[in-house]
Amino acid sequence: MGYVDEVLEKVILKNPAEPEFHQAVKEVLESLRPVVEANEEKYRKEAILERLVEPDRQVIFRVPWVDDNGQMQVNRGFRVQFNNAIGPYKGGLRLHPSVNLGIIKFLGFEQVFKNSLTSLPIGGGKGGSDFDPKGKSDREVMAFCQSFMTELYKYIGKDTDVPAGDIGTGAREIGYLFGQYKRITGLYEGVLTGKGLSYGGSLARTEATGYGLLYFTKEMLACNGIDIAGKTVVVSGAGNVATYAIQKAQQMGAKVVTCSDSNGWVYDPDGIDVDALIEIKQVKRARLTEYKNYRPNSEYHEGKGVWTVKCDIALPCATQNELNLDDAKALVANGVIAVAEGANMPTTLEATQYLQANKVLFAPGKASNAGGVATSALEMSQNSERLSWTFDEVDAKLQGIMVNIFHNLDNAAKKYGYEGNYVVGANIAGFEKVVDAMLAQGV
Numbered sequence: 001m002g003y004v005d006e007v008l009e010k011v012i013l014k015n016p017a018e019p020e021f022h023q024a025v026k027e028v029l030e031s032l033r034p035v036v037e038a039n040e041e042k043y044r045k046e047a048i049l050e051r052l053v054e055p056d057r058q059v060i061f062r063v064p065w066v067d068d069n070g071q072m073q074v075n076r077g078f079r080v081q082f083n084n085a086i087g088p089y090k091g092g093l094r095l096h097p098s099v100n101l102g103i104i105k106f107l108g109f110e111q112v113f114k115n116s117l118t119s120l121p122i123g124g125g126k127g128g129s130d131f132d133p134k135g136k137s138d139r140e141v142m143a144f145c146q147s148f149m150t151e152l153y154k155y156i157g158k159d160t161d162v163p164a165g166d167i168g169t170g171a172r173e174i175g176y177l178f179g180q181y182k183r184i185t186g187l188y189e190g191v192l193t194g195k196g197l198s199y200g201g202s203l204a205r206t207e208a209t210g211y212g213l214l215y216f217t218k219e220m221l222a223c224n225g226i227d228i229a230g231k232t233v234v235v236s237g238a239g240n241v242a243t244y245a246i247q248k249a250q251q252m253g254a255k256v257v258t259c260s261d262s263n264g265w266v267y268d269p270d271g272i273d274v275d276a277l278i279e280i281k282q283v284k285r286a287r288l289t290e291y292k293n294y295r296p297n298s299e300y301h302e303g304k305g306v307w308t309v310k311c312d313i314a315l316p317c318a319t320q321n322e323l324n325l326d327d328a329k330a331l332v333a334n335g336v337i338a339v340a341e342g343a344n345m346p347t348t349l350e351a352t353q354y355l356q357a358n359k360v361l362f363a364p365g366k367a368s369n370a371g372g373v374a375t376s377a378l379e380m381s382q383n384s385e386r387l388s389w390t391f392d393e394v395d396a397k398l399q400g401i402m403v404n405i406f407h408n409l410d411n412a413a414k415k416y417g418y419e420g421n422y423v424v425g426a427n428i429a430g431f432e433k434v435v436d437a438m439l440a441q442g443v
């Protein structure tokens with residue numbers, strides 16, 4: 001049996017009941033075959049793949065807090081510090097009822113390669129909890145965040161591990177978490193990113209993942225002779241990534257006709273109204289059913305359906321495995337040109353393979369959504385030098401980083417004879433840098 005298959009088998013055996021983690025490892029290791037086979041003896045001796053798939057550390061803890069009725073609640077908290085070969089652990093905190101160890105591990109594993117691709121000095125980690133901020137009062141969210149940080153603070157620090165936002169963790173949650181860290185440790189330091197502008201946050205961090213996704217997509221299209229202007233785009237999600245992806249796509253002259261949340265989706269033939277979306281989701285924290293009140297020409301549908309709408313470009317920006325084989329078939333039948341992932345692993349393996357087999361340009365999230373973490377690293381730099389850069393400065397750096405990521409993975413794919421396969425390119429380019437650092441640092 002080859003080295004890759006051996007390690008895949010061990011991962012499944014040693015980490016039962018973690019399907020998302022298995023899926024992420026399989027996708028990465030399968031695409032690393034050309035590099036691994038070329039270096040099999042050396043990598044085996046160094047147990048490189050075994051070391052890559054085993055996190056440095058996994059912390060699981062109880063998070064007790066009291067709700068508005070005086071009732072004690074208990075959630076489970078996680079921080080997985082995956083790999084710090086190229087810099088301090090860096091990766092978001094996800095707050096969603098679906099969170100479990102396997103989900104956090106898949107996200108942490110992906111983060112290692114993503115962070116490497118940015119060319120910035122950041123390692124990979126991820127964390128979160130099965131707490132659901134939806135429907136909770138601000139006081140309840142604060143009580144949870146304070147309790148969560150009361151345990152988490154022991155494991156993080158500006159030079160060791162710097163968490164950020166993710167699903168369910170926005171500016172409000174980061175604020176409460178930062179306040180509690182400062183209170184316990186007495187340190188005013190850049191231990192979290194995604195902070196508010198009045199206390200060490202970076203301009204353009206809020207927009208960075210969505211904007212970065214579009215900078216990457218535009219470059220990928222341009223290098224394939226396609227102009228993004230005038231294209232029809234479908235987006236899933238209505239959160240941080242989706243909102244700013246829609247905004248930037250519109251600024252680039254494309255027309256975005258859909259968005260969605262976990263209950264349903266909106267079709268707006270005139271193009272999604274971003275201001276309305278921000279008011280509904282960020283200000284009122286309401287559901288997308290409200291969108292029709294702002295745009296009477298739009299349609300609201302319960303359930304899933306974004307991928308059935310005819311489009312040139314599809315941007316999944318909600319959550320993992322939201323675009324399956326049937327969805328990929330519908331997109332191809334409708335003539336889609338490109339799919340670029342804003343979320344982490346939103347496309348199933350079968351769907352990815354189907355899209356690639358049908359010559360759809362496919363951008364994997366670890367490359368195309370890396371703008372968020374890249375800008376988080378820029379926030380760390382600003383905190384270290386105690387300066388704030390302008391929006392345009394950060395945005396220009398973000399554009400440069402995204403264009404650079406595209407060319408890095410495009411070149412890696414070409415080097416190994418997989419031209420146009422950006423999944424292989426991203427995994428190889430991310431892997432080579434991390435492995436180089438691991439080998440240099442010894443066991």
Ligand code: NDP
Binds near residue numbers: 168
């Ligand atoms: P948000 O919480 O801001 O938004 C998530 C959106 O996806 C919401 O519209 C939510 O709907 C929807 N959603 C969440 N879970 C599900 C589900 N199980 N089924 C259907 N819809 C769902 O999160 P972000 O925008 O920050 O994150 C979106 C994705 O992007 C995630 O995969 C995240 O890991 C990834 N990502 C985020 C980065 C960032 O900087 N924020 C950076 C890189 C990647 P509802 O409103 O109903 O909850």
